[in-house]
Amino acid sequence: MRKDAVALSLAKMRRESKLRTVLLVLVLCAIPTLLVGSAYAFELSDLLFPLGAPLGHVAHALLIYLGLLAALIIGSEHFAARTVGRPGEAPPVGATVSRIVYELSGRMGISVETQAFGGGEIEAVQAYRRRIVRIGVARLRESIFAPQDFRFVVAHELTHLASNDARTDRIVRSAYLAGALFLLAAFSRVLWAIGQGISVAWRFGIHAVLSSLADSWIALFTNSLSLGMLTLLFMLERRSAMRLREFHADAVASTLVGSASGIMEKLRPTNSRRFARFIARVLGTHPEREHRRAALEGLAAAFEADRILFLLQGYFAAMLLEILLQMLFVGASPSTSSLAERRTYLAQSISDHPVIVWCVIGTAAVMVGLSQVLVLRRIALVAAEVAALRLGVRLWAGSAIMVGAGAILSLLTSQTFYWEMSLARWNLLVWAKADPDRLSLYSIFWVGTVFSLALTLAGARRSTAPRELTALAAAVPVGLALMVGFGFYG
Amino acid sequence: MSGSTARSVFARSLLEEVAPVEIEFFEAYDATASDVFSRRHAGTGMGLPPEVSGVLGMVAVIVGRTVFDKLGEWAFSVGGEIVKKFLVDSGVERLKKWLKAPEKSGLAGVLTTEGYREVLAVVERDARAAKLKPEEIDKLLKSVAARLDS
Numbered sequence: 001m002r003k004d005a006v007a008l009s010l011a012k013m014r015r016e017s018k019l020r021t022v023l024l025v026l027v028l029c030a031i032p033t034l035l036v037g038s039a040y041a042f043e044l045s046d047l048l049f050p051l052g053a054p055l056g057h058v059a060h061a062l063l064i065y066l067g068l069l070a071a072l073i074i075g076s077e078h079f080a081a082r083t084v085g086r087p088g089e090a091p092p093v094g095a096t097v098s099r100i101v102y103e104l105s106g107r108m109g110i111s112v113e114t115q116a117f118g119g120g121e122i123e124a125v126q127a128y129r130r131r132i133v134r135i136g137v138a139r140l141r142e143s144i145f146a147p148q149d150f151r152f153v154v155a156h157e158l159t160h161l162a163s164n165d166a167r168t169d170r171i172v173r174s175a176y177l178a179g180a181l182f183l184l185a186a187f188s189r190v191l192w193a194i195g196q197g198i199s200v201a202w203r204f205g206i207h208a209v210l211s212s213l214a215d216s217w218i219a220l221f222t223n224s225l226s227l228g229m230l231t232l233l234f235m236l237e238r239r240s241a242m243r244l245r246e247f248h249a250d251a252v253a254s255t256l257v258g259s260a261s262g263i264m265e266k267l268r269p270t271n272s273r274r275f276a277r278f279i280a281r282v283l284g285t286h287p288e289r290e291h292r293r294a295a296l297e298g299l300a301a302a303f304e305a306d307r308i309l310f311l312l313q314g315y316f317a318a319m320l321l322e323i324l325l326q327m328l329f330v331g332a333s334p335s336t337s338s339l340a341e342r343r344t345y346l347a348q349s350i351s352d353h354p355v356i357v358w359c360v361i362g363t364a365a366v367m368v369g370l371s372q373v374l375v376l377r378r379i380a381l382v383a384a385e386v387a388a389l390r391l392g393v394r395l396w397a398g399s400a401i402m403v404g405a406g407a408i409l410s411l412l413t414s415q416t417f418y419w420e421m422s423l424a425r426w427n428l429l430v431w432a433k434a435d436p437d438r439l440s441l442y443s444i445f446w447v448g449t450v451f452s453l454a455l456t457l458a459g460a461r462r463s464t465a466p467r468e469l470t471a472l473a474a475a476v477p478v479g480l481a482l483m484v485g486f487g488f489y490g
Numbered sequence: 491m492s493g494s495t496a497r498s499v500f501a502r503s504l505l506e507e508v509a510p511v512e513i514e515f516f517e518a519y520d521a522t523a524s525d526v527f528s529r530r531h532a533g534t535g536m537g538l539p540p541e542v543s544g545v546l547g548m549v550a551v552i553v554g555r556t557v558f559d560k561l562g563e564w565a566f567s568v569g570g571e572i573v574k575k576f577l578v579d580s581g582v583e584r585l586k587k588w589l590k591a592p593e594k595s596g597l598a599g600v601l602t603t604e605g606y607r608e609v610l611a612v613v614e615r616d617a618r619a620a621k622l623k624p625e626e627i628d629k630l631l632k633s634v635a636a637r638l639d640s
Contacts, residue, residue, distance in 0.1 A: 118522040137518050140518060141547060144512070
């Protein structure tokens with residue numbers, strides 16, 4: 001029974017981890033690529049292949065990103081392989097440790113190597129096809145003096161190996177690094193353009209320089225804000241995913257070897273200061289002790305700690321929607337065209353480049369749908385744990401608010417929004433009147449998400465074919481947004 | 491027997507006596523101690539790395555290596571001052587023989603009282619720096635003293 005529970009848990013986590021990784025890598029590919037593609041459109045247009053307009057620069061940016069990502073992943077694997085050395089090079093860990101690792105890894109269905117090393121930790125490393133548990137020499141004796149605690153820690157690390165956490169983290173970390181470099185390149189372009197403006201204005205005196213800066217403030221402010229926000233959210237997401245994996249590893253280890261009370265006592269206690277607790281909660285790679293204890297009692301506590309996912313989902317979905325609108329109406333922005341003109345512009349684009357336009361819309365819809373599926377699956381998992389209706393309603397409301405907050409955050413960090421608001425003299429009603437399509441699309445997407453959350457929760461509580469239901473529920477906000485889009489531009 | 495092997499034999503004998511339960515981890519401890527010695531100033535230098543503090547078996551191996559190296563320095567020191575202070579007149583050749591095969595000969599009568607005290611002072615200093623408990627420090631000192639007297 002225990003083995004089945006462990007296998008099921010590992011399989012669920014692997015699926016969720018895979019989905020999250022795919023989504024993250026897609027987002028990390030798409031957003032920085034689009035930003036660099038548009039920032040360096042002239043340089044990238046025919047860089048390698050004569051792809052031409054309208055997406056040649058984006059395609060080249062994507063190729064560069066993928067090349068950079070591959071190089072970082074390969075480099076990272078190589079570095080890990082160098083750290084662990086060749087098989088058999090490391091000193092043996094002794095019969096007791098070998099027996100424990102062999103037994104536990106067998107129960108998880110994986111084959112691992114064991115190494116001793118000079119550190120004070122026990123860690124899981126993946127290097128190419130090898131799975132290695134590294135045990136600090138200072139910890140070896142625990143296998144004799146505190147066997148239950150030792151078994152728990154080893155089972156915890158083996159869970160990371162069985163779930164491919166180390167490799168997943170390597171891929172995501174490489175994608176983040178490549179994305180960060182691209183964001184830096186895009187921001188450098190903005191700074192370069194502002195710098196050029198200042199250098200020209202310099203010849204005409206300080207007033208001209210100040211005037212140039214005044215004209216650039218929106219670009220500088222919004223780019224700083226949006227790139228900074230993106231970086232922050234990516235960092236928070238990664239930290240959150242790492243903490244979630246720790247919860248999962250604790251749960252599997254507890255199922256496999258039993259009580260974790262001894263080892264939990266040895267962890268660093270939860271900080272008494274509220275601010276320090278908050279920082280640990282959002283930035284720490286490992287959850288705090290009290291949280292880990294609570295998560296062992298109930299899965300809901302673990303996922304409760306991962307609410308950042310809903311904020312991120314709202315942010316990413318809104319950002320993708322915004323990028324889509326900017327790409328579709330590159331020559332007809334709301335500040336310079338009426339709704340009727342935008343309608344005509346889109347019809348012309350579809351007529352000239354039907355494949356590209358529909359591919360762009362389709363890709364955005366798929367990516368948003370994927371992010372919805374991830375979030376809804378998470379909701380379904382938590383809902384299955386939550387027995388009381390009151391708690392279910394709280395979960396639904398909390399998730400909906402976080403998604404909405406994420407979408408608003410995306411809007412508030414959008415250069416287009418600030419530009420339009422400045423033209424509308426910072427009057428929200430004037431802006432809404434000039435840009436009803438944008439406002440309606442954001443709103444209907446959020447309403448659709450709220451509905452899909454409710455649908456998923458209701459289905460999970462009734463155990464009604466959750467997988468098919470989450471896929472259907474994920475399609476609701478995307479479908480509604482497409483319908484409203486057709487309504488405005490069709 | 492090579493110097494490094496002889497050093498390991500001596501360190502192992504200390505581990506066997508002070509922490510016999512940990513003997514199966516000797517190779518890991520020995521390999522780490524080699525790394526520690528090559529990368530840090532362990533023992534009488536800048537102290538032991540924090541991650542191995544308090545681990546009696548590990549400290550025994552590191553102390554064993556330190557003592558062996560210290561005796562080796564004395565045996566091959568040029569100049570004579572150290573030899574007169576820490577080793578008895580006829581002790582140098584016996585010490586060199588011991589350094590080649592510590593399990594085959596003993597150190598009784600090799601060291602002067604000053605030399606004996608110096609070795610134990612090194613052991614105590616390193617054991618305290620490694621944050622061993624007082625009873626563990628005593629155990630280690632007794633074990634080293636027994637080897638110096640055998």
